[in-house]
């Protein structure tokens with residue numbers, strides 16, 4: 001229980017743990033039709049959630065939030081991140097010459113082929129740090145609801161793609 005206070009107080013939790021690091025490959029486009037070469041990052045995710053205190057005096061349980069977020073970052077770890085909503089990047093399923101399930105990715109006259117099981121297809125228009133932050137935040141809100149947590153009034157997700165370059169997404173309550 002929150003004790004009495006003579007001041008207005010607001011509450012938040014912040015989680016920024018090494019467990020929220022994931023290493024993944026991607027490429028983005030910019031300036032309309034310029035497509036980066038394939039490369040990787042050691043991404044690091046942090047979140048802050050605002051909300052009211054529950055009967056435990058928690059905004060959200062650290063443990064439930066940590067476990068839900070690390071499950072999401074683990075899904076992305078050691079994977080090729082592919083956007084399924086990009087207007088110029090094609091992502092098609094195929095069977096490879098050796099019979100394996102593959103994803104054939106195209107951009108103009110460029111073509112990449114990846115083992116399907118080593119990719120994560122994301123419903124985003126570009127795998128920028130900002131849009132990864134939004135996808136992670138939306139997934140986290142669903143996972144928290146499934147665990148019976150009260151939705152935060154605001155969730156801020158930060159995705160740091162290379163030690164100091166951070167995409168931020170702020171999600172309000174819908």
Ligand SMILES: Nc1nc2c(c(=O)[nH]1)N=C([C@H](O)[C@H](O)COP(=O)(O)OP(=O)(O)OP(=O)(O)O)CN2
Pocket residue numbers: 028036039040041127128129130161162167
């Ligand atoms: N606002 C954003 N800007 C950029 C993003 C982004 O997600 N949001 N992403 C990129 C590229 O992905 C690019 O890989 C990042 O830039 P860069 O510094 O070149 O990354 P490196 O890992 O190669 O870092 P080095 O220090 O150069 O080794 C661009 N902009």
